[in-house]
Amino acid sequence: MKCFFCKDEMTESTNTYMQDLGSCIVIIKNVPCMKCRQCGEVSYSGTVVRQIEKIVSDLKNSLTEVAIVNYSKTA
Ligand SMILES: [Zn+2]
Structure with missing residues (x-):
């Protein structure tokens, strides 16, 4: 795979991976990705993107200001 x-x-x-939901910041560690050795551009597969969306929607109603999740423990 080549860098875009x-x-x-x-x-x-x-x-x-980090996403600011406004009321809450979601940080997901150890997310598998493809990374460009030249410019550091990161690309996630469709499966990973869906899993990130699931984690984020699960956390949306949480009252924590910062939620830190380890991806390898959710997949
Ligand atoms: Zn690149």
Whole structure:
């Protein structure tokens, strides 16, 4: 798989995903991704994106200001 931006090779890696929901910030650690060795661009597979959406929607109603989740424990 090639990077969309710089066309360099992307390699398997993990990333920390962060999303601000307004009332709550969700941080998901150890998210599997493809990362560009050149510019650091990160790309998630469809399965991973769906899992992130599920984690975020599960946390949406939580009253915590910052929710930190380990992806490897949810998949
Ligand atoms: Zn790149």
